[in-house]
Amino acid sequence: MKSAKERIYTAGLVVIGNEILSGRTEDKNISYVATSLNQAGIRLNEVRVIPDIEDEIVFAINYFRERFDYIFTTGGIGPTHDDITTQSIAKAFGVKNILNQEAYNILLEFYGSPEKINESRIRMAYAPEGSELIYNSLSKAPGFKKENVFILAGVPKIMMSMIDSIIPTLDKGKPLKSLEVDAAIPEGTIASSLSDIQDRYREVEIGSYPYYDNNKVGTVLVLRSTNEEILEKAKNEVVLLIKRFT
């Protein structure tokens, strides 16, 4: 039986945004979240990019809540009509979306008076009942944590500062260590022997990624494991394998 420390912590990411699905905006958040979580010892198991539609958000959140330790959402927490993330997540939890007094106070201090907050901006202080704040020094409007769901901004700079502040607070497992070997040979040449190595090293995940640069064909082999000793052994076998063909 694995001890608590060895258990694998998992996460799902829900990117909420018509602008990504329309192609208008290139997503910059997925790779940052993926890298940050993996380095911290949390495995990102799935990403969904969905439109700004309440039912879609409710469905994705509830599906992920059943499966993963942590859920992160990006986007849809601003003041405009298309910002429906917190109300949708409140619905997913079956709670009310209510004015969070601490969030309101932050906005009040930032804008100076209740009139300047205005009816649109006040929406940014609403969150699912029972939420805690995730602070944001850039635009002041906070994100929210409701149980294991982290509701983050979509603007990359803000999202990144929010996730950087969250990760140290999470329970996490052993980080997955990663080693890469760049081979100047087509992956088909070594695929069969590589599969043998994979069969013998069950604790290591071996990925093979072909590339084509200026008519140069090559393959990057990526080995990942929480066990550094075994990782190193598997890597040595991969290096020896490549030497046989170069």
Next chain:
Amino acid sequence: MKSAKERIYTAGLVVIGNEILSGRTEDKNISYVATSLNQAGIRLNEVRVIPDIEDEIVFAINYFRERFDYIFTTGGIGPTHDDITTQSIAKAFGVKNILNQEAYNILLEFYGSPEKINESRIRMAYAPEGSELIYNSLSKAPGFKKENVFILAGVPKIMMSMIDSIIPTLDKGKPLKSLEVDAAIPEGTIASSLSDIQDRYREVEIGSYPYYDNNKVGTVLVLRSTNEEILEKAKNEVVLLIKRFT
């Protein structure tokens, strides 16, 4: 009732790849697929990034097949042990993953002899029973079309050439036209009036995207519709709205 020409065609994209979920590789395919489809008049409704696990692929494909006109997958069609896309999609359809003779002939011509194809590369000629080929001039290994599922390579250059060749062959609706207005004001200032405009223009989808550049705060308003005349009218209202605040 809408005529057949006015119907909205929809698509889902399944990105199959541990390398994206681990953060090792930044995805370059989502935005290309999103832009290509939307320009062609096909609406990308959801993207899922899932790991190289058979059950996950089967689940995502079958869920998308029920909902969307077209499904695209990227990744996992190479010769190595982690390339399990075609076998998984065959399973989703409940058919066998069989040797496609035309794909085999292409590989045979490329590699020169059956021995050079080898047991790993021959996997690249297997596809769900009843598949058609999607040609690829770069590495020769083809993608496959099984009913409304398009099985594409993960390497961006190859994926892009495949999708470029597919799009002209698809049934599609009116393209969504898009207009942008860049406003040097925070979105909270205009959110309420913008919501009024959105309420009056149901045929137009209005998105609001804040940005923070060198301490400059601004908002890009994106208006999208298949009806160009109404789109132009809505845009003029947005421009007038912004003038009131600048």
